[in-house]
Amino acid sequence: MESRWRKAKMSLGLNLCVYVPRTLDDDGGPPSTGSSAAALVSPAASSSCASAATSANTTPTADPGSARGSGALMPTTPTPTSAGLRLSKSGSKSFKKTCAICLTIMKPGQGHALFTAECSHTFHFHCIAANVKHGSNNCPVCRTEWKELPFRGPMVAEIPQGSARINPVNGNQNGGHMTLLRPLPRAHSSGRLHHVTCLLPDTDRSIFNDDEPLDLCEAAEDRQQGCSRTVEIETYPEFTEIPESTSERNFTVLIHLKAPLAQNLLKPGNLGGENGPITGRAPVDLITVxxxxxxxxxxKLALLKRAMGFVIQNLGSSDRLSVIAFSSSARRLFPLRRMTESGRQKSLQAVNSLTSNGGTNIAEGLRKGSKVIEERQAKNPVCSIILLSDGQDTYTVSPTTGAHKVFAGSPTAGAQKASPTASSQKAAAEYCALLPSTNGSQQVPVHVFGFGADHDAASLHSISQASGGTFSFIETEATIQDAFAQCIGGLLSVVAQDLRVKVESLHPDVHFGSIRSGSYSSRIADDKRNGSIDVGDLYAEEERDFLMSVNVPQGCGDETTLLKVGCIYKDPLMKETINMAEVEVKISRPAFVSVQTVCIQVDRQKNRLHAAEVMAAARFSAERGDLTHAVSLLEDCRRMIMASASGQSGDRLCQSLDAELKEMQERMANRQRYEASGRAYVLSGLSSHSWQRATARGDSTDSESLVQSYQTQSMVDMVLLSQTLTRSSTPRQTPQMRHAKSFPARPQPR
Incomplete structure (x- = not known):
């Protein structure tokens, strides 16, 4: 009789369920050591609020064989007296029977966890978890609708009170939270039950089109508070006077741009604070990888969480954030979410639940971040990625000795004629192929932070360079938050986008020779009478300097008009295209000039560009193993700068250049020092000079780096806010985050 009943049950199981092979999520990857060793318990069984009145009968059972195989300390199955649960006789006898899904014997000691549902039927846990994953909420045997479902996967939300925690013997301690059963929503849940309900992790979707919609009403209010000023254009000829009978072949003209100050970026007296930045600026879509x-x-992880908390608290309700965490694989913690009060709380909870384990798969993290941007349904005007890594990429070939990708116009072009290894070029190409774009042509900048002495500075720098972002070197863990603060201080103050400078010759015999624009793309027409520079985005009060080489013909008359400069850009908040009035460049042509005085503004920018070229050449020599020659190049550059007209005049920019070059010399004193910090310090400087944008620099305390001269007021304010929140006393301005407005004011154009 018993044999017939057993056959009937097996037949019923075959008719009511379909076997689904066990698969991994598209992006999830294998589970970590900590999570794979975890036993599963019911919230009702693990919570302190479970009582004898609770009638839930869901009791996942851990196979002793699995516990022995993993070496983990497994919790015992709750008993009726200890957890207020009652097992039916059919449930206890099910260990001798077969799993209704895979039709194999269920027996303790065979290395598989078993799951007993509230209807008392038992299955292999991996079988029923796969079944539930594909949408089944009913028992495959009796078709009872379950109120609590088995859920398999890493937790991304903070583990609530009452959850168990295991300590793997051979596993990482940070990954020891046990996965809980996923409760189905209940219409009338009590406060006590809500207390033990865990937050669900963001599912690893193949398409990331689930971003939170924008608040169009709030965006309209922001546009009414937009910036009323425009970008300023100033020009400086190398000499203001050239004799009428004299001609010049390589005459230099400086083009200087300055972005306006956006209105009310931060609340006075309450920078960020609980309410975050106020409106009146372009909202941001920010993805942190x-x-x-x-x-x-x-x-490291604790300080990273604190830094992310600072970022979350200082984003406004119109800004959206998504977080990608990567180790051996990558996962999205949550989609692009508006940083309202509720959004901040959920985001903080998700970030605080992060644990560390596994290898370093930077490429997979970038791929996920790119998908979030490219597949979003709504778009904020400003978009950017922040990438932080402290190690070598263990999944992509990218040795630290490799050279970064060099682009036309970069100060490193020409200095680096060959890559030390072919594999580094391949790695850079693989990274660049993953970088996102907003409309197929405009790149989304990736601001990269290399952390500590072991990160791959060359590859990380190549990512930032290819995307138009910056590369920062965080030498000590205590400065992570300040470095993030400086970055978002700029991102939250974008006042101009897609800015393009246009240059046109106004004299039939004036032709353009070259445009020195760093990493910004520039071009000169075939007739050499027209040129342009693609600048892109500008933060509030940011400045850009470009040097043009032109020929000056012999004059006729009192002055010669050489060229005119204009620019066009888009206001990201007002969504208007602005054409700036063109500025003409003229020089006087007297019959005789007794003394020609070089323009200090032009001379100091020549020094800056020359220093950047020497840094690239010194780095190339250092990579080839010739540190002595690298140090010699830097020393010669220091002497040249201080002997120049601007250096002799006590120009602060030249003094900063000298201090920066000296710091690089010290970090190239020996191979060990260069590997630990010299390479990253130089690359951070090259990134900052080529884009003329502030980056975090090492941990220097005895020199004022030129790189910080690119800081804007909004960056300084955000850094000071960060320091105020992390220090009990009044924050001091460290050299690495010093306000750069100490340079003398520029004279008004003639």
């Missing part, structure tokens, strides 16, 4: 590999365990 964070390294949570095993090397980030301990203090």
């Amino acid at each position: 964070l390294d949570v590999s095993g090397s980030m365990a301990g203090t």
